[in-house]
Amino acid sequence: MQKREDTITLKTLAKELNLSTSTVSRALKGSHEISEQTQKKVKALADKLGYSPNFSASSLRQSKSRTIAVIIPEIENTFFSQAMNGIEEVAQKKGYHVLIYLTNEDFLREREILKLLRNGRVDGVMISVSNTTDSFEHLQELINTGIPLVCFDRVAESIDAPRVTTDDLSAAQQATQHLISQGARKIAFLSMSSGLSISNQRKHGYLKAIQQHDRNTEPIIVECGTNDQENRKVIQSLLKQKQAPDAIFAAVEKLAINTYEVCHELGIRIPEQLKVISFSNLPAVALFNPALSTIVQPAYQIGKEAGTILFKLIEKKPLYSSERKLSIPSKIIDRQSTQSS
Amino acid sequence: MQKREDTITLKTLAKELNLSTSTVSRALKGSHEISEQTQKKVKALADKLGYSPNFSASSLRQSKSRTIAVIIPEIENTFFSQAMNGIEEVAQKKGYHVLIYLTNEDFLREREILKLLRNGRVDGVMISVSNTTDSFEHLQELINTGIPLVCFDRVAESIDAPRVTTDDLSAAQQATQHLISQGARKIAFLSMSSGLSISNQRKHGYLKAIQQHDRNTEPIIVECGTNDQENRKVIQSLLKQKQAPDAIFAAVEKLAINTYEVCHELGIRIPEQLKVISFSNLPAVALFNPALSTIVQPAYQIGKEAGTILFKLIEKKPLYSSERKLSIPSKIIDRQSTQSS
DNA sequence: CTGTTAGCGCGTTCAA
DNA sequence: TTGAACGCGCTAACAG
Numbered sequence: 215m216q217k218r219e220d221t222i223t224l225k226t227l228a229k230e231l232n233l234s235t236s237t238v239s240r241a242l243k244g245s246h247e248i249s250e251q252t253q254k255k256v257k258a259l260a261d262k263l264g265y266s267p268n269f270s271a272s273s274l275r276q277s278k279s280r281t282i283a284v285i286i287p288e289i290e291n292t293f294f295s296q297a298m299n300g301i302e303e304v305a306q307k308k309g310y311h312v313l314i315y316l317t318n319e320d321f322l323r324e325r326e327i328l329k330l331l332r333n334g335r336v337d338g339v340m341i342s343v344s345n346t347t348d349s350f351e352h353l354q355e356l357i358n359t360g361i362p363l364v365c366f367d368r369v370a371e372s373i374d375a376p377r378v379t380t381d382d383l384s385a386a387q388q389a390t391q392h393l394i395s396q397g398a399r400k401i402a403f404l405s406m407s408s409g410l411s412i413s414n415q416r417k418h419g420y421l422k423a424i425q426q427h428d429r430n431t432e433p434i435i436v437e438c439g440t441n442d443q444e445n446r447k448v449i450q451s452l453l454k455q456k457q458a459p460d461a462i463f464a465a466v467e468k469l470a471i472n473t474y475e476v477c478h479e480l481g482i483r484i485p486e487q488l489k490v491i492s493f494s495n496l497p498a499v500a501l502f503n504p505a506l507s508t509i510v511q512p513a514y515q516i517g518k519e520a521g522t523i524l525f526k527l528i529e530k531k532p533l534y535s536s537e538r539k540l541s542i543p544s545k546i547i548d549r550q551s552t553q554s555s
Numbered sequence: 556m557q558k559r560e561d562t563i564t565l566k567t568l569a570k571e572l573n574l575s576t577s578t579v580s581r582a583l584k585g586s587h588e589i590s591e592q593t594q595k596k597v598k599a600l601a602d603k604l605g606y607s608p609n610f611s612a613s614s615l616r617q618s619k620s621r622t623i624a625v626i627i628p629e630i631e632n633t634f635f636s637q638a639m640n641g642i643e644e645v646a647q648k649k650g651y652h653v654l655i656y657l658t659n660e661d662f663l664r665e666r667e668i669l670k671l672l673r674n675g676r677v678d679g680v681m682i683s684v685s686n687t688t689d690s691f692e693h694l695q696e697l698i699n700t701g702i703p704l705v706c707f708d709r710v711a712e713s714i715d716a717p718r719v720t721t722d723d724l725s726a727a728q729q730a731t732q733h734l735i736s737q738g739a740r741k742i743a744f745l746s747m748s749s750g751l752s753i754s755n756q757r758k759h760g761y762l763k764a765i766q767q768h769d770r771n772t773e774p775i776i777v778e779c780g781t782n783d784q785e786n787r788k789v790i791q792s793l794l795k796q797k798q799a800p801d802a803i804f805a806a807v808e809k810l811a812i813n814t815y816e817v818c819h820e821l822g823i824r825i826p827e828q829l830k831v832i833s834f835s836n837l838p839a840v841a842l843f844n845p846a847l848s849t850i851v852q853p854a855y856q857i858g859k860e861a862g863t864i865l866f867k868l869i870e871k872k873p874l875y876s877s878e879r880k881l882s883i884p885s886k887i888i889d890r891q892s893t894q895s896s
Numbered sequence: 897c898t899g900t901t902a903g904c905g906c907g908t909t910c911a912a
Numbered sequence: 913t914t915g916a917a918c919g920c921g922c923t924a925a926c927a928g
Contacts, residue, residue, distance in 0.1 A: 221675070221700075223921060234899045239923060247897060264696065269676035270620065271921035274611035274904050281654075289636045289643075298630050302657045306664075311676070313622075314655045316643045323647075334562070334905095335610035335652070355605070359562075474842050498837060501815050503844030564905060575915045580907060588913060612905035615920050675921095 222265045231255060242267075273334075282524060283313040283331055285324065285341040287368075292467075292495040293513045294342070297366065300517025301340065308525055310337075319440075321346040328352040331361065338362040338524045343370060345408035362527035366520040367511075368410050376533065378520040378540045380511045382412045385544040386419025387426075389463055389491050389509050392546060394427050396554040398461035398489050402434040402452060404469040416465050416493070434459055438469055445472045453482060461552075464492035470506060490551045493544075505549035512542045563606045572596060583608075614675075623865060624654040624672050626665065626682040628709075633808075633836040634854045635683070638707065641858025642681060649866055651678075660781075662687040669693040672702065679703040679865045684711060686749035703868035707861040708852075709751050717874065719861040719881045721852045723753045726885040727760025728767075730804055730832050730850050733887060735768050737895040739802035739830050743775040743793060745810040757806050757834070775800055779810055786813045794823060802893075805833035811847060819844075831892040834885075845891035853883045 224235040231238070233252070241248045241256035242265075259265075273279045284301055286294045298314070305312045313336060317324040324344050331339055332355065339361060341353070350370040357363050357375060369377040393401050403420045406413060417435065424433045436452055438445045449472055452459065464470035470492030474484070482488050484504050491507040499506040523537050565576040572579070574593070582589045582597035600606075614620045625642055627635045639655070646653045654677060658665040665685050672680055673696065680702060682694070691711040698704050698716060710718040734742050744761045747754060758776065765774045777793055779786045790813055793799065805811035811833030815825070823829050825845055832848040840847040864878050 221921095224923095225921080235921085236900080236923070237898055240898090243923095249897060252897085264673065264700075266670065266674040268615070268921050269674050270611045270615035270618075271904090272923075274609070274615050274906090274920090275922045275924085277904075279611065289630070289639050290633070291636075292631070295630045295632075295636050298655075299657065302630070302655065306657075311654050311671075312656075313652050314639075314643065315653075316640065316647075329605075329607065330652075332605065333607040333610050471839060471842065478842075496839060498812060498839055498843070501812065501819075501844060502839070502842045503846075505844075562905095565907095566905080576905085577907075577916080578914055581914090584907095590913060593913085609905050612920090613907075615904095615922090616906045616908085618920075 221268075222263045223268065226263070227256065227259055227265060230259060277334060279311075279335060279337055280309060281311040281313060281336045282338045282340065282521075282528075283315060283327075283336045285315045285317060285327055285339065287317050287319045287342065287344045289314070289316055292497075293367070293511060296495055296513035297342075297517035297520075300514040300519075301521045304518055304521030304525065310525075317344045319344040319346055321348070325352040328356050332356060332359045336361065338364070338528045340364045340366060340520055340524055342366050342368045343410070344368075345406070345410050345413075348409050362524060364520050364524045364527070366516050368412055371411050376523050376527070376538050376540070378516050378523065378542070379412070380516065380544045381541050382415035382544075383419040383422070385493075385509050385511075385546070386416040386463070386465075387423045388419075388546055390420050390423035391427075392507075392548060393461045393463060393489055393491060393552060394423065396461075396485075396489055396552050399431075400434070400457070400459040401461040401463055402436055402459040404436050404438055404449070404462060404464045404473070406466045406469065407437040407439065413465065420463060438472075442468070442472060445469060446476050449473055449476045450480065453477070453480060453488070459488070461489040461491075464490070467492055467494035467496060470494060474502065474506075484551050485553050486555050489553075491546075491548075500549065502551070504551050507546070507548045507550075507552040509544050509546050511544045515542050562609075563604045564609065567604070568597065568600055568606060571600060618675060620652075620676060620678055621650060622652040622654060622677045623679045623681065623862075623869075624656060624668075624677045626656045626658060626668055626680065628658050628660045628683065628685045630655070630657055633838075634708070634852060637836055637854035638683075638858035638861075641855040641860075642862045645859055645862030645866065651866075658685045660685040660687055662689070666693040669697050673697060673700045677702065679705070679869045681705045681707060681861055681865055683707050683709045684751070685709075686747070686751050686754075689750050703865060705861050705865045705868070707857050709753055712752050717864050717868070717879045717881070719857050719864065719883070720753070721857065721885045722882050723756035723885075724760040724763070726834075726850050726852075726887070727757040727804070727806075728764045729760075729887055731761050731764035732768075733848075733889060734802045734804060734830055734832060734893060735764065737802075737826075737830060737893050740772075741775070741798070741800040742802040742804055743777055743800040745777050745779055745790070745803060745805045745814070747807045747810065748778040748780065754806065761804060779813075783809075783813060786810060787817050790814055790817045791821065794818070794821060794829070800829070802830040802832075805831070808833055808835035808837060811835060811849075815843065815847075825892050826894050827896050830894075832887075832889075841890065843892070848887070848889045848891075848893040850885050850887050852885045856883050 224238050227238045228235045241253045315327045350373050353373050363375045365377040462473050494508040495513050565579050568579045569576045582594045656668045691714050694714045704716040706718040803814050835849040836854050
C-alpha cells in the first residue's frame with residue numbers, strides 16, 4: 215500500500231489520458247455527449263487512482279453543498295437521538311451530509327450557530343429551539359438569506375417556516391383523562407418551565423382535561439427547573455403535604471425520574487398511593503419499578519418527515535399545505551404506574 | 556425586515572468602500588498592515604450587512620474546511636450519544652463543525668462514507684467501526700490521503716491510528732469477580748457475537764476471572780444476535796435448563812434488558828435466583844426492577860479525549876506516546892441486581 | 897464528440 | 913499602507 219500525499223484532481227486524470235479537464239469532468243458524470251469509449255477509460259483511471267472530486271471546489275462552483283445542518287438542544291435524550299436517526303436516514307438516501315450542532319439549551323450559542331450557517335455552508339437547516347430562546351430574529355435572518363428552514367418539535371410560532379410537531383395538547387389531555395379514568399382525583403402537573411410552545415401546549419392539555427372532568431377541581435401546577443436536586447426537593451414537599459396529590463403527570467421524562475427517586479426514598483408506593491405518567495421516549499421505562507406509563511412521541515417519524523420537507527424546499531418542489539404545519543400523533547402506553555388499585 | 560437574496564461578498568464591501576477586495580479581506584482578519592481607520596470602516600460595514608465569508612471559497616483557497624466527521628454505528632444508544640456530546644463540545648471550542656454519519660452497523664455503508672470523505676470535505680475523521688466490519692483497508696486509504704483519523708471504543712487493531720478505548724478486559728474481569736464475591740458460582744456470559752476487539756476483550760476478561768477463581772469451572776458463553784425475539788428465546792432456554800446459571804453477565808445493555816424481560820416473564824427473581832450485571836451507560840437503570848448493576852464506560856470522556864487528540868493531529872502538534880493508545884477506566888456500579896441474598 | 901475559456905469567492909503573492 | 917493579479921479545482925457556456 216503506497217502512500218501518496220499528492221491529491222488527484224481532474225487535471226491529473228486529464229494529463230494522464232491526454233484529454234481536457236472538461237471532458238474528464240463530463241465523462242465522470244456520464245454525460246451523453248461523451249463517447250462510451252472515453253467514458254470507460256476515464257472512469258477506469260479515476261477508479262484506479264481513487265479520484266474523488268474536491269468538495270469545496272465543486273460546491274463553490276455550483277453554489278450547492280449537499281449538506282444540511284441539524285440544530286438541537288441536546289443529544290443525550292432519546293427523543294432527539296431518535297429524531298436525529300430519522301433525519302440522517304433521509305439525508306443519506308438523498309446523498310446529503312449532515313452537520314450536527316448542540317446548543318445545550320443556550321440561546322446565545324444557538325444564535326451564533328445560525329449566524330455561522332448564513333454563508334453557503336449548508337443548503338438547508340432543521341432546528342428544535344433551545345428552551346432559553348425567546349426571540350426568533352436569528353431564524354428570520356437565516357430565512358432572509360434564502361436558506362430553507364424547517365422547525366421540529368420545539369417550534370418558533372412567529373416564524374414563517376414549515377414545522378413538524380406532535381399533538382402535545384391533545385396527548386397531554388388524553389394522559390390526564392387516563393389518570394382520571396384510573397381513579398386519580400388530585401393530579402399534579404410537573405412542568406418544565408419555559409417559554410416553549412410545547413410546554414404551554416402540554417399544560418393546556420392538562421388544564422383542559424381537569425376542567426372537563428370537574429369544573430371545581432383546582433389544578434396543581436408545579437414549576438420545575440433543570441437541577442435534579444432542586445426538583446427532587448420540590449417534589450418531596452409536594453408529596454409530603456397533608457393533601458398530597460394522588461397522581462403526577464410529568465411533562466418531561468427527567469421529572470418522572472425525579473418523581474420515582476423521591477417515591478423510592480419516601481417509600482411511597484406507585485401506583486397504589488401515587489399514579490405516574492410522563493412524556494418519554496425511553497423504551498427501558500417498561501423495566502422500571504413499577505413499569506412507567508408514558509406518552510411516546512413519534513420522534514423518528516418527526517425527524518423523517520421534517521427531513522423530507524426540508525429536501526422538498528431545497529429542491530424547490532411545492533409543499534402540500536398540510537406540510538407547512540404537520541402534526542403526528544403521540545401514543546399513550548399504559549403500564550403499571552397508572553393501574554387502578 | 557427586508558429580504559435580500561443577493562449575497563454579500565468581499566467585492567460588495569470593496570465596491571461600497573472604494574477599496575480593493577484584498578484590503579477588505581485583510582482588514583477583516585485584523586492584519587497589522589492595514590490602518591486602524593480602514594479596519595474600523597470595513598468591519599463596521601461588514602457587520603452592518605451581515606457579511607460572512609463564503610465557506611466553499613475560503614476552504615478551497617486554504618485547503619481547510621474546519622470540519623470533522625464522526626462515524627458511528629448508531630445514535631440511539633447512550634454510549635454513542637454521550638461520546639458524541641463530548642466530541643461536539645471539543646469541536647465547538649475549537650470553532651470546528653461536526654458532520655455525523657450513522658452506519659447502522661453496515662460495513663458497506665461505512666466504506667462508502669469513508670470514500671466520500673477523501674476529497675477534502677473534512678480535516679479529520681473519528682470512527683467507531685460497525686460490528687460487521689472485518690477489513691480495515693477503507694481506513695488505511697483515508698489515512699493515505701493524509702487525513703488524520705482517530706478510532707474510539709470499537710477500534711481497528713491493525714491500523715496505525717491513535718485509539719481511545721476503555722479497559723474492557725479488566726472491567727469485564729472485575730464485573731465477573733464482583734458476581735463471584737456476591738456468591739455466584741455458575742456465571743453465564745451473554746456475548747454480542749462479532750469480530751470486534753471489544754467483544755473479545757470482554758469475553759477474555761470474563762474467562763480470566765472464571766479461571767482465576769476456580770480452574771475447574773466450565774465457562775458458559777452464550778452467543779446472541781441483534782434480534783430481540785431470538786435473544787429472548789436463547790436466554791429463556793438457558794434459564795429453563797436444569798442446571799441453570801445463577802448469574803448473568805451481559806456484554807451489552809440490550810442483552811441485560813432481554814434478560815430482565817425473560818425473568819419477568821418466567822417469574823425468576825433477581826437477585827435471589829439470578830444475579831445480573833451488564834455493560835451499560837443508561838442512567839435510568841437505577842430505577843429498574845430491580846436496580847441493575849452496571850459497568851459504566853466513560854463515554855463522554857472518551858469522546859472528549861478522542862476529539863482532543865484528533866485536533867492535535869490536525870494542528871500537527873506532537874502526540875504524547877500515551878495518546879496513541881489511550882485507555883480510560885470504566886466504573887462498576889453495584890446495585891440491587893447483584894446483591895447477595 | 898471534444899477543447900478552450902471563463903469565473904465561482906477567497907487569500908496570498910508581488911509590486912507600488 | 914494599499915492594489916493588481918493569480919490560482920485553488922471545478923463546471924458551464926461557447927466553439928469547433
